[in-house]
Amino acid sequence: KQEVTQIPAALSVPEGENLVLNCSFTDSAIYNLQWFRQDPGKGLTSLLLIQSSQREQTSGRLNASLDKSSGRSTLYIAASQPGDSATYLCAGYSGNTPLVFGKGTRLSVIA
Amino acid sequence: KAGVTQTPRYLIKTRGQQVTLSCSPISGHRSVSWYQQTPGQGLQFLFEYFSETQRNKGNFPGRFSGRQFSNSRSEMNVSTLELGDSALYLCASSPEPGQVYEQYFGPGTRLTVT
Numbered sequence: 001k002q003e004v005t006q007i008p009a010a011l012s013v014p015e016g017e018n019l020v021l022n023c024s025f026t027d028s029a030i031y032n033l034q035w036f037r038q039d040p041g042k043g044l045t046s047l048l049l050i051q052s053s054q055r056e057q058t059s060g061r062l063n064a065s066l067d068k069s070s071g072r073s074t075l076y077i078a079a080s081q082p083g084d085s086a087t088y089l090c091a092g093y094s095g096n097t098p099l100v101f102g103k104g105t106r107l108s109v110i111a
Numbered sequence: 112k113a114g115v116t117q118t119p120r121y122l123i124k125t126r127g128q129q130v131t132l133s134c135s136p137i138s139g140h141r142s143v144s145w146y147q148q149t150p151g152q153g154l155q156f157l158f159e160y161f162s163e164t165q166r167n168k169g170n171f172p173g174r175f176s177g178r179q180f181s182n183s184r185s186e187m188n189v190s191t192l193e194l195g196d197s198a199l200y201l202c203a204s205s206p207e208p209g210q211v212y213e214q215y216f217g218p219g220t221r222l223t224v225t
Contacts, residue, residue, distance in 0.1 A: 043216040
């Protein structure tokens, strides 16, 4: 059974800093891993989807990597801005179970 | 292209009542999944529909049910509401079944049970 963990639960950084959010999963037979952003009280916005055959994906200031052997994914945010403040969730799909979400990392970028 | 829409956005119900939530997927998407989000449990999978058929169901009691129409729109129903059903209910759509494809989420329906 797939389990997804995100540490830390909360993170506060000054504006302009580069940062890394971590996501770990237990089932290495993962089909894909998706990163989402959620603003308070809102739905989820898809940021990046990494298929199992890929090692990383990039979109603007965001870069996500996937290492199946270690059961880890990271989301790298370059030159953070106050507008990046949100909760970031990762979710893994293993094919035999529906999408499994981590509890998220709440990011605060301080101006 | 319009995104996933959910109605209503907010609902207040009392214990014992029932509620129906609606989700319209992105045009051309045929798979709809539903999730419940609470502060304590996070996001939990409820069910997935494709071609009007339930493909997968999460670990929720039978009070939670759903259906999908021929135009891919989906509804979920919760009967005999309990206080613990208070949550943000999110639906997601994708072109094909399973979660191999990128999932696009709607804004959610905030349900409060008093």
